Amino acid sequence: MTKKERVPSISPLLTVAGLEQSFGGVMALAGVSFQVPPGLIYAVIGPNGAGKTTLFNALCGFYQPSAGSIRFDDQELLGLPPYRVAARGIARTFQNLQLFFNMTVLENVMVGGHLRARTGLLSAALRLPWVRREERQLREWARAALDLCELANRAEQPAGALPYGLMKRVEIARALIAQPRLLLLDEPAAGLNDTETLALQGLIARIRDAGVTVLLVEHHMPLVMSVSDRLLVLDYGSVLAEGAPSDIQADPRVVAAYLGGEVQYAV
Ligand SMILES: Nc1ncnc2c1ncn2[C@@H]1O[C@H](COP(=O)(O)OP(=O)(O)O)[C@@H](O)[C@H]1O
Ligand SMILES: [Mg+2]
Structure with a gap:
């Protein structure tokens, strides 16, 4: 009898599909889909107002998106209140300090x-x-x-x-x-000086190496490009690009929409 070949398990930790969230007339998330494999630092970048924080709020159960699905470890999160999402293993920090x-x-x-x-x-x-x-x-x-x-x-x-x-x-x-198995960091480098940013970079890598998958929203491009394993680029609530840092940096659409132009950084 031949031994059955073991197929390596690479099922994603997080699968977001067709996520929609609108505020009045603004589509903050206009059908966002992406997958986060376990064990990675996965960055979400894009201009102010692209929908990054809205995405985090939807993932954590603070917002109830009107369409789409959020599968975490093969279980649906959509519709769960924040404390139950947290109990499944998702933790976050906020864009504004809350101490x-x-x-x-x-x-x-x-x-x-x-x-x-x-x-x-x-x-x-x-x-x-x-x-x-x-x-x-x-x-x-x-x-x-x-x-x-x-x-x-x-x-x-x-x-x-x-x-x-x-x-x-x-x-x-x-x-x-x-x-948590998934940690969401919303602009952790905002307001930090260069030394603090470098220390943060080391910390994010240590967190990943400790087995926690990291979803990172950040404007600081040197930090994002050196620490991330993969990137998602949002623009006006839609996915503009997705890939390895080197692919994203070379993507003409991303350069035109975000990296190349006059970017207004959030403080
Ligand atoms: N609670 C809210 N009420 C109304 N509009 C909102 C709310 N949250 C976000 N928005 C709008 O949704 C869009 C995306 O915002 P946000 O997710 O904060 O962007 P980012 O974090 O990428 O800067 C913006 O146009 C913003 O004004
Ligand atoms: Mg934000």
Whole structure:
């Protein structure tokens, strides 16, 4: 009997098909389709207003698209509320910083872990023994996330006292504590200086190497082109191009619509 050949499994982690989202007369997503293989850094680029943040909001369940499908690990996400999408293994950071400035870095990160833990408010208030165990567990997870983000020595400082670049990394650590399989980063380099951007580049690569697939929305082209494995270019809510960074850089349509012209970067 011949041995059955093992076909390598390359099914995508995320398959978006025909996604549509409109606001009044504006088609923010006009039938967007793409696939993200597992284990990659997959960037989404395009001019302001192209629909990048809308895409993230649709993926996370914040918006309910009018058409299309979002399959994650072969299960449909469309129609699920945000907390159930998060429970399936998708975490995100926001374009605008969302930290509790008076809380420590560690506490800010622990906030992101409550979804993974099972403690409800009532049992927390009653201080049941397993709640304290969970608190310890949460603390451990938070410290691991801080280690990966090279923030371990900042754990006890108030988040509001950190330089901006490190605040952005606290947000990433907070998303990582939930142990997502897919991490969505919305313009993580916005407002960072060159040194901070380089550190961010290293961090994004480490996150991928730790087994988390990364979906990256970013305007900083040197960062995008050096860290991404694959790129999707959106323009007016539609896919303009998709491919490896070198193909995208050489694509005349992309150069005309985005890379070559006078691009208004978001700050
Ligand atoms: N909540 C909203 N209400 C109305 N219009 C929106 C909303 N969110 C996004 N839009 C519109 O959808 C389009 C895409 O926006 P967005 O996804 O934020 O683009 P990007 O993140 O690529 O800059 C823009 O025309 C924007 O004005
Ligand atoms: Mg945006």
